[in-house]
Amino acid sequence: MVNHTPGIPSSYGINSQSFFSFMEPNSLIVFVHGFGGSALGTWNNFSTMLLLDPLFVKTDILFYGYDTLKGQAGDHAAELYAFLCLAENPLASGILPADMGLAERTYNRIVIVAHSLGAILARQVLLLAYHSGVSWMDKTNLALFAPAHQGANIISLATQALPGIMNLLGIFVKFRYPILSDLDPTTPNGIIDQIRSQTEHLQNSGRGEFTKAKLVVYAKGDKVVRNIQYLGDVPAKVVPGESHIGVCKPNDIYNKPFELLKSLF
Amino acid sequence: MTSQEFDRNLQSLKVIYRNQGKTNNGFNVVQSFIKEHNSEEFDHLLRFHIPKGVYGEELIKRFEIDALIEWYNLLFIGVLAGYLDRDLDRDTISELQLVLNNPSIVNYYEERYPYLLTSFTLQFFSTDRKEFKIPEDNSAAIGAYHIFMTLNRILREDEDVVRFLGMLDYVWYEDDSQAGYTRLNGVLEVLGSSSVLKEVLSLNEKNEMAKGVWGFIKFVNVLSEFRSLLESIGNEPLLQSAMWMYHGYYFDRMNAEMNLFFDKAFKNLGLVLNDESLFLNVAEGVYQDQELPMLDEDDLSVIAKKATAKSLDDVMWMLNPNRFDAIKNYFKNRIYGPLRVIAISVEPKIQSEIERLSRSITKLAEEDSTLGVELDEDTGQIILRCINELHLSKTILRINHEFKVEINTGIPQVAYKEALTASVLHREIYKKQSGGRGKFADIQFEIGPADQSFLSEGKGGFQFVNRVVGGVVPEDFIPFIRKGFETSMNYGPMAGFPLENMKITLFGGSFHTVESDALSFELCAKNGFREAVYKAKPIILEPIMLIEILTPEQFFVDILVDLNRRRCMLQGMDKRNNLEVLTAYVPLNEMLDYLKTLHSISEYRASYTTQFSHYESVPQIIQKDILAKLKSNSRINN
Structure with a gap:
């Protein structure tokens, strides 16, 4: 019933972790958190549920982390892109240690699961992949929880995404979060605008199938992001009784996020 | 989880946590000190450093040894989580024991920077783990x-x-x-x-x-x-x-x-x-x-x-x-269980005091880790298990005076055991036909005391050797035969005391393709035990205490005479601060009223300490007395 390695730490990002299947995998899932989140913490029981579900025995699972209090969204997207290029062949790139005795992977499918700000990173990564002509772009799907790809109410985000005492203090000590400016829908010519116009162009010209999210989930009445249809994405699923932060955190009682992700497989 | 999966999990953990970085360096540091027999320097490296600081290379080495110790604790927790098998591979266990038994490291985690989990990890992997149930799935x-x-x-x-x-x-x-x-x-x-x-x-x-x-x-x-x-x-x-x-x-x-x-x-x-x-x-x-x-x-x-x-x-x-x-x-x-050689039942004199008594005993057990407390489900009485008769008296006294609960106590019960002294062969056939599908099991085995070499490995008291060849007893039934014998050990043939150790060598038998099942073989083993165990010359063992008595010279002879009546084996005589010191082995059964007697002989001027030493066979004549006493107390089923 345990079909994956323990979490293997990665030198890419912050506290990124990889769980590799002991079997020959055909899929890769990459989780990308949002503002104030962390590689695994954002996703609560997702890791356990995936690792123990027979559906994912042949799936490698990567949780990517980055420091949302430093750098711009564009910086993190570029680093995530570089990471994914390496993650496509994890053995060769050393993300999967050779001592594990596992074979190199050949993925038929890559799913990027992103939350909030992570959705901006994920979309930007796909555009970078398109411009670079990498092979994995066409087999990549997006699954987005409370995506902030149309901007966010950053004050609400700062207070909702940073519930802990440490992060409240983070605000106090005058950290400047350039990334919050990236999320501000009123910032002209920001990354949000850029992504949208490029995505729209690709979709209109029939080359943007890969940019259409296959799963979009919002918390009903989310106070941080607005549920507005994003170009050719699938219509959003709405989950009542959850918050912007809680919508992607499955637990024993609330397993909707996990069930929705399973529906993609 | 299969053993292959357990092994895979362990090897993966080793790749991530053991075979590189600080943990690996930590092992190299330990190994080099051990190889060079440089215990003094090693001890110095792991010293309690206050009031001076530890810097540079020394600090790095200490952190690396910390990482190594944590790795072993991580393994233990992995077993508790059901992620690893309780029996790790031999190399891992040997390495763990080598490191965590090293005197400098023991001082480090037990005395200087107490890290209790490490002691538990060592104990867990150094003693019998077969009883430990891994959480499944x-x-x-x-x-x-x-x-x-x-x-x-x-x-x-x-x-x-x-x-x-x-x-x-x-x-x-x-x-x-x-x-x-x-x-x-x-x-x-x-x-x-x-x-x-x-x-x-x-x-x-x-x-x-x-x-x-x-x-x-x-x-x-x-x-x-x-x-x-x-x-x-x-x-x-x-x-x-x-x-x-x-x-x-x-x-x-x-x-x-x-x-x-x-x-x-x-x-x-x-x-x-x-x-x-x-x-x-x-x-x-x-x-x-x-x-x-x-x-x-x-x-x-x-x-x-x-x-x-x-x-x-x-x-x-x-x-x-x-x-x-x-x-x-x-x-x-696990630690004190085997040392608690005397038990007594207690109940409040006034039934409404039962809650106060429970609270008092809970508090006592919190303060005194050597005290064992159990509830006799048949009688509803609380059983206190103590490490010697002084401990028992003191506990009763505390309940009465400190917690002010008046209690009735039963007769103190010595924790006897039983042992086999000979090996015999036996064949047991279990056959039942009561309409419908019948039951059939047939086993041939040798029963006797466990080998000394086996006991010294610390794997517990039950040695089971499977010498069945040619599939005369299917492999699937063997664990149930084993279980049948093992559970039988809890009730010895003489008086129902647990058997200290036993070896079963299973060498033959037969089965029926339709009528044989796991339960039949388990019952066959239990019946076989009951039939054969008497032929293996069982005896009763009693706990022997090592006592040390300090007395003014004028009472010495009287004390010695009294001790001789108590089947003592004198070990030594000495002088300490103008007092005579006498050490001897005495069966616990002979010590139950000793405090009173000693006070009476010495006019309250002699004192003694006592601790459990070992189990020894009870002389035939005493064995008869014990059996008679037990029989009158209905301890033995007729």
Whole structure:
């Protein structure tokens, strides 16, 4: 019933972790958190549920982390892109240690699961992949929880995404979060605008199938992001009784996020 | 989980945690000291360093040895989570025993920097583990183990947290800005003043002090996550408490150094968080020259208050050392269980006092780890198990006088055992035909005492050797035959006392393709035991105590004469501070009234101490007495 390695730490990002299947995998899932989140913490029981579900025995699972209090969204997207290029062949790139005795992977499918700000990173990564002509772009799907790809109410985000005492203090000590400016829908010519116009162009010209999210989930009445249809994405699923932060955190009682992700497989 | 899967999990863990970095270096350090027989230097390396600091190479080596010790604890927790097999491969166990039994390392984790989980890890992997039930298919436990490892890694990789934990661990850091060294009390001073706290947290470049303060705040955040993790495995108390104890050293240190301080620290954190400029700072940073959005400072204040209150609650929850006693109790019973050689039943004189009696005994057991407490489910009486008759008297006295509960006590019961002294062959056939499908099982075995070489391996008292060849008894039934014999050992043939050890060699038998099943073979083994065990010449064993008596010279002879009546074996005579010292082995059964007698002979001037030494066979004539006494007490079924 345990079909994956323990979490293997990665030198890419912050506290990124990889769980590799002991079997020959055909899929890769990459989780990308949002503002104030962390590689695994954002996703609560997702890791356990995936690792123990027979559906994912042949799936490698990567949780990517980055420091949302430093750098711009564009910086993190570029680093995530570089990471994914390496993650496509994890053995060769050393993300999967050779001592594990596992074979190199050949993925038929890559799913990027992103939350909030992570959705901006994920979309930007796909555009970078398109411009670079990498092979994995066409087999990549997006699954987005409370995506902030149309901007966010950053004050609400700062207070909702940073519930802990440490992060409240983070605000106090005058950290400047350039990334919050990236999320501000009123910032002209920001990354949000850029992504949208490029995505729209690709979709209109029939080359943007890969940019259409296959799963979009919002918390009903989310106070941080607005549920507005994003170009050719699938219509959003709405989950009542959850918050912007809680919508992607499955637990024993609330397993909707996990069930929705399973529906993609 | 199959053994192949267990092995795969272990090998993966080794790749990540053991075979590289600090842990691997730690093992190399230990190995080099052992190879060079340089115990003095090794002991010095692992010294308790206060009042001087440890720096440079020495500090690195100590951290590496810490990582190695933590690795072994991680293995133990992996077993408790059901992620690893209780029987790791021989190399891993040998390495673990080599390292954790090293005298310098034992002093390090037992005396100088007490880290109790390590003692438990060593005990667990050095003694019989067959009784230990691995949680099967418990996804919550395995999931928790994954998260536990991740949280540990975050703790180890965050520079601020590492600084703070280092300070807790008596490490101090050079701090240029302070022209001195930053220690834990420096961090406490900062947390003790809201204005200084605000100043330190506002520093653009963190100095060592600020790192320590940030480390505390981040550690508090991790404690909240730990709490959620531990709460998620409430039905696995051993795992829960072992995970807690993995960081128990730091929790103990926090309790010792900071507990009285938390209210003040969190109050100050609350004050800092409620500062009016808080939201404004964020907004200015984000919006710069643009018009500011509406701010709701009241909302923020509520959030801040909730965050500090929750954090304080989580810290207090996590630092409660009694919350996770399960593993301590587990090992307490493993360690002291075999030493508790005398038992007595107690009940309150007035039935309405039963609750007070229970509370008193619970309190006693908390204070006295050698005391065993059980509830006799048949009679509803409480059974106290003690390590000697003095311990028993003292316990009864405390219940009466200290807790002021009047009690009735039963007759003290000595924990006898039984043993086999000969090996015999036996064939047992179990056959039943009562309409429908019949039952059939046939086994041939030898029964006798376990081999000394087996007993010295510390694998317990039941030795089972399977010499069945050619499939005459199918492999699937063997575990049930084993179980049948093993459970039979709990009731010896003489008087129903447990058998100290036994060897079963299964060498033959037969089965029926339709009528044989697991239960038939288990029952066949039980019947076979009952039939054969009498031929294996069973005897009764009794606990022998080593006693030391100190007496003025004038009572010496009388005491010796009395001891001889008690079947004593004199071991030595000596003098200490003008008193005669007498040591002897005496059967516990002969010691039950000894305190009174000694006081009477010596006019209350002699004293004695006693401890369990070993079990020995009871002489035939005494054995008859014991059996007769037991028979009259209906201990033996006719």
